[in-house]
Amino acid sequence: xxxxxxxxxxxxxxxxxxxxxxxxxxxxxxxxxxxxxxxxxxxxxxxxxxxxxxxxxxxxxxxxxxxxxxxxxxxxxxxxxxxxxxxxxx
Numbered sequence: 001x002x003x004x005x006x007x008x009x010x011x012x013x014x015x016x017x018x019x020x021x022x023x024x025x026x027x028x029x030x031x032x033x034x035x036x037x038x039x040x041x042x043x044x045x046x047x048x049x050x051x052x053x054x055x056x057x058x059x060x061x062x063x064x065x066x067x068x069x070x071x072x073x074x075x076x077x078x079x080x081x082x083x084x085x086x087x088x089x090x
Contacts, residue, residue: 027075028068030087040082048081 035045042061049056054077056064064070079087 024068027070027072028065030089031065031075031078034079034082034084034087038082038084045078045081049077052077052081 035041040048042058042065045061046056046058049061064074
C-alpha cells in the first residue's frame with residue numbers, strides 16, 4: 001500500500017478543511033449567482049446539461065449546488081451551458 005503524503009499532492013502542507021470549505025462556498029455562490037443573473041432555474045439547467053449529454057435532475061442539481069459539492073469540471077460545464085463567457089470573482 002502506498003500512502004500519499006500531503007506534500008506529494010499540494011507541494012506544501014495540506015490546506016485546512018476550513019479553507020477547503022471556504023472555496024466550496026465561493027464556488028457554490030459563484031454558480032448560484034450566475035444562474036440567477038441569467039434567470040436560469042435548476043430545471044432549465046438540467047435541460048441545458050442534457051443538451052450536452054449530461055443527465056442531471058432538477059432535484060439533484062439543487063442538492064449538489066446547495067452543498068457546493070461539485071468538481072471544477074462540473075462548474076465549468078454549467079457555466080458553459082448557461083452561456084457564461086466571463087465571470088466576476090470579486
